[in-house]
Amino acid sequence: MSDVHGVTPGPDDPYGHEAPDFTALVRAGDLVLWGQACAEPRTLTEALLTQRAAIGGFRCFLGIPASDTVRAEHADHVSFLSYCGSGGNRELHRAGALDVLPCHYSDLPGLLSRGPLRADAVLLQLPPPDAAGRYSLGLAADYLSAAVDTARVVVAEVNDQVPWTHGGRVLTRDDLDVVVRVSRPPAEVRRGVPKDVEQRIGDRVASLIDDGATLQFGLGAVPEAVLSRLGDRRDLGIHSGQIGDTVADLMEAGVVTNRRKTLDPGRTVTGMLMGTERLFRYAHRNPAIEVRDTGRTHDPAGLAAQERFVAINSAVEVDLHGQINAEVARKSYVGAVGGAVDFLRGAARSRGGVPIVALPSTAGRASRIVTRLSGPVSTPRADAGVIVTEYGTADLRGLPLRARRERMLAVAHPDHRAPLEKAMEDELCP
Structure with a gap:
């Protein structure tokens, strides 16, 4: 388990307050996965893409986007892969910056936890822990849960504006290699009025x-x-x-x-x-x-x-x-x-x-x-x-x-x- 690069948490504050140095966490050639749509940990993804040149060439698996974090210009050092062409992924694909994985959704947990698409680094957005020190997965469990078990490094953005949700697995501090504390509204998806x-x-x-x-x-x-x-x-x-x-x-x-x-x-x-x-x-x-x-x-x-x-x-x-x-x-x-x-x-x-x-x-x-x-x-x-x-x-x-x-x-x-x-x-x- 690692502490955030450049931050020394005190005994009453086990979190860092700034984005980590991803050059110490992500290696050239790695596949990085994060929560899709509203579950995107934007403080982490923004920092990751800002640091992309220093990391070297790596891959990112994208789900449905609810933000404009990923742009075609980032393909200078990052290869993007997704199962879908929704939202901003459409423009990435048109720009030649996105490859597509045609697969059944039910196959994604297995694909992202073993074999050539196994995620090396997983970025999570979590709510604060409960009194027992347990984190729920918050806004999304989907295929993230399986990837957490096999990734080399798990980085969590703990956001006090993310809901604690029931039903899925819970994580403890021991499951997380790096934890950063933030407070920002999660990305939102607003549905249009049907014609x-x-x-x-x-x-x-x-x-x-x-x-x-x-x-x-x-x-x-x-x-x-x-x-x-x-x-x-x-x-x-x-x-x-x-x-x-x-x-x-x-x-x-x-x-x-x-x-x-x-x-x-x-x-x-x-x-x-x-x-x-x-x-x-x-x-x-x-x-x-x-x-x-x-x-x-x-x-x-x-x-x-x-x-x-x-x-x-x-x-x-x-x-x-x-x-x-x-x-x-x-x-x-x-x-x-x-x-x-x-x-x-x-x-x-x-x-x-x-x-x-x-x-x-x-x-x-x-x-x-x-x-x-x-x-x-x-x-x-x-x-x-x-x-x-x-x-x-x-x-x-x-x-x-x-x-x-x-x-x-x-x-x-x-x-x-x-x-x-x-x-x-x-x-x-x-």
């Missing part, structure tokens, strides 16, 4: 959600529109990779009680908190919210065992047979393989479950229901479930190809149905 088309999709998806269902939802305006339509439901549950402010609203309103969950009854389970101070305040020492690692949130057996499990995910485009591209739009990497397949398979195997992919029928003048994907197959057609657009709901479960085409044409934009049908006929009968 009319997204509201219409939200209405259709909400009609598929019954009282007592347990929900998973991805990022974006469509899931937000769905959640905003659930105020009249009873005893909903949450088991999701991330949650935002709207979940806190639904819990406070008594809509989300988790009472009927098969697993973890009475508790909202999530991998990370992606919201604002409103969510952080609500989650602080709230036993009704558990921040768990990816092994728990994306566990295939657990998802399948959760009765009435409804997975709500988005896509860039879907073809007429149900193949889904959730990664690339107009040759730009904008999404991820992510956890969609994990959750869709879990919902498909859940008793009373519904695997949903929801998307607008068009992007500008282009159809998002297509005969042939313009990007990779993120979710194969064998895992397609219920596809929802503003024009309808196509339940593809158990359907052969011809019936799938008919249902997918019915949810495409009316202006594109005839061209899609003609293109499909030409493709089948050249």
Whole structure:
């Protein structure tokens, strides 16, 4: 265990108060990992990137960004890798400064704790310890928890504005090599107001959600529109990779009680908190919210065992047979393989479950229901479930190809149905 370089903590203050000298902690060639989104320890990441030239060439694994800490100019000494093209990662990729790891989210803990992508250094943002000297993981456990166990060095930014959260593992001072104390608001993720088309999709998806269902939802305006339509439901549950402010609203309103969950009854389970101070305040020492690692949130057996499990995910485009591209739009990497397949398979195997992919029928003048994907197959057609657009709901479960085409044409934009049908006929009968 190390003390912060250049700082000698006193007997009553075991923390340093300034960013560490990363040249003593990170070696050339290392892979550095930190908490994503709101869990980013910005005092540490800012210092790390400022010191990048002195460290030498090293690698960083990025999750979803909620800040502008990482910029393309940092690629002069750092190689960036991510599982997603969300937020600022999109610009990094366009600038040629980001490589992409196409993998299922459930695979990340193993990939980042062993093999060629094992994290050498892990940077954490933690709340202050409790009376017993234990630190919760605060805003995110997800894949960080596994990486902490195998990293050579663990550096913690202890921030008194980070909520103490239940459910996940706890750390002690012995688990941390360097500790720095700060006080600054965590990065926030504010959700946009859904547009009319997204509201219409939200209405259709909400009609598929019954009282007592347990929900998973991805990022974006469509899931937000769905959640905003659930105020009249009873005893909903949450088991999701991330949650935002709207979940806190639904819990406070008594809509989300988790009472009927098969697993973890009475508790909202999530991998990370992606919201604002409103969510952080609500989650602080709230036993009704558990921040768990990816092994728990994306566990295939657990998802399948959760009765009435409804997975709500988005896509860039879907073809007429149900193949889904959730990664690339107009040759730009904008999404991820992510956890969609994990959750869709879990919902498909859940008793009373519904695997949903929801998307607008068009992007500008282009159809998002297509005969042939313009990007990779993120979710194969064998895992397609219920596809929802503003024009309808196509339940593809158990359907052969011809019936799938008919249902997918019915949810495409009316202006594109005839061209899609003609293109499909030409493709089948050249």
